[in-house]
Amino acid sequence: MKWLELGEIKQQLRIEPDFHDEDALLERYGSSAESAILNITGRTYEELVAMNPLGENKIPADIWEATVMLVNMSYEHRSPVSMQNLYSNPSFDMKIKPYIRLANKNE
Secondary structure (H helix, E strand, O other): OOOOOOHHHEEEEEHHHHHHOOOOHHHHHHHHHHHHOOOOOOOOOOHHHOOOOOOOOOOOOOHHHHHHHHHHHHHOOOOOOOOOHHHOOOOHHHHHHHEEEEOOOOO
């Protein structure tokens, strides 16, 4: 995982830090969520870091929160969810929308 940490994921999901039975699963969900964010936005990790409004050398808070939302959705709903259902979440949409590339950078 590039920007999520296992401890943060456990805290978000209210999983005890010393419970390790699902660590591998949570790490896969985290990696998958990060990949989804990069695919949805059409940006690289480095581009998103450069877009941090606070100038910090880390992912913007909205992107971090949207990524944890995806992990939470995967963990809580371990069955397929359509992208249409994902985009119907106004909070997720509000957080991710400003970072979505609107045009090909070669244009």
